[in-house]
Amino acid sequence: MKLLLIAEYKNKKFLESNYELIAFADKLNADYVMFGVGDESDLPKCEGKFYLADSEKAGEYNPSLHKKLIAEVMEKEKADFIVLPHTSYGWDLAPRLSAELTLPQVSEVVDVSDNNFILPACNGKLWRKVSLDGKGIITIQGGAFNPESNYEGTPEVVNLEVPSVESKVRFEGYEKAEAVGVDLTKAEIIVSAGRGVGKKENVENVKKLAEALGGELGASRPVVDSEWVEHSHQVGTTGQTVAPKLYIACGISGAIQHLAGMKKSDFILAVNTDKDAPIAEVADVLVVADVNQFAPALAEKLK
């Protein structure tokens, strides 16, 4: 089996997360070539061909251009699968390739078993399986395929001509994340609030538990979107990725995007009324309780 791995570059930097694509190829025992719109000064440590389009000429992400270049590489390499990260880059680009090449796309693959790709459905509560036969396009979930730490080698660079491709979408620039109010990555203890707290006022229960433990307040995405907690506290793929000594998830069912941001914590305590919630997959202990009763009681006892 042969894979074409699509590496993501940002501001000419090769993203470390691209190694998960290699980990995926290794899991399948597949050969691979890579593609990236990036810079020769920052190449991954790996063997094999690397099709490189110079981002000096290509600029930042232009979907039409990336689509055209990848189609060109596919023409030469005839890979079985094109593999992208399931990120804002990958999920934007993959369906365009699917349409261009009339190939099926499998989104958000979290595992491979018995000749099937496994993809989560309904917030990870179910696993849907898709046959691995044939050709296609795959996006892989961040954190699902763990790279080794010791990749070595220098890829054989094949430079691609950068054609001029008109884009109807004008890129105006990046906007940095708002000045982070709290740097959760340095916290030893994080107590996070999820939708299970019920309403904005109840976030106070979680906050008080965080204070009693000398930790920081974290939050899941729905709670931030509802404006119960500020974005700077958000844990997950669109927030901060954390690994504290103790992570307490209060009323967080455990969407994949949240789990990806906290599952490397040393010890995870979940408080949830549903003992089958996906958070139980990564938690060390799951307390089956209403967070609004349990958190104040625990905070009180800790004083």
Add this chain to the structure above:
Amino acid sequence: MKILVCVKQVPDMESKFKLDKENKWFSEEDLAFRMNEYDEYAVEQVVQLKEQIGDVEVVVISLGPDRTKEAIKKALAMGCDRAIHIKDDDYYKKDSYSVAKNIYEYVKDENFDIVFTGLQSQDRGSAQVGVLLSEFLDYPCVTTIIEFEYDNGEIQVKRELEGGEKAVVKVKPPVVLTCQLGLNTPRYPTLPNIMKAKKKEIKMVEPVDTENLLTFTDIDYPEKKGAAEILEGDVKELVDKTIEILKQKTSVLK
């Protein structure tokens, strides 16, 4: 101006899911359904744009079984003008390519200026349909928008990237935009608007014959790997047990 918004009805994600008899999808028995959360943001943005510029016709389209009409009615009550319902009991057997082709067939002659969709559905999460539709329509597409502004024929949006970073992008219609959570604050339909929506047109159509590119084999519960220790009991007991465990297993409680 003519705007299309694509919505889907999905089960409440807090539900307990059971498998259907063929192990192909979840059983719909005992499930409560609602509009896909991402699509609520899409509908809200459309309605806000209509309020901003006035002369806009908004069409909502959805593919799904009979129950889907509840999500369609909600979109109409939020402010959409008319609806197309592709009634399809086999919706879950279609891959994203087929779903997008179906929508395309029913909208290609309408010359929409802007198409809004959710970034993804909560049940399948493939994040493909909006982008595929843009490819079939030959419209540009901007995904994962978290901010939207329209001024004098030009659209400025911000795409949400990872870690809170955003990309600022400008584009002119026609365009397809896929909406991320948090784009706005979706409204609750008011009673008068719910009543008004009853008079709005819902055109029922049959799905078109399309071929799947993907082969779904079956569906299952996730493999239990982690298996957390489960603590149950009254709150006081739970607190004591928890403190004991934290003292033993972590270095943060002395």
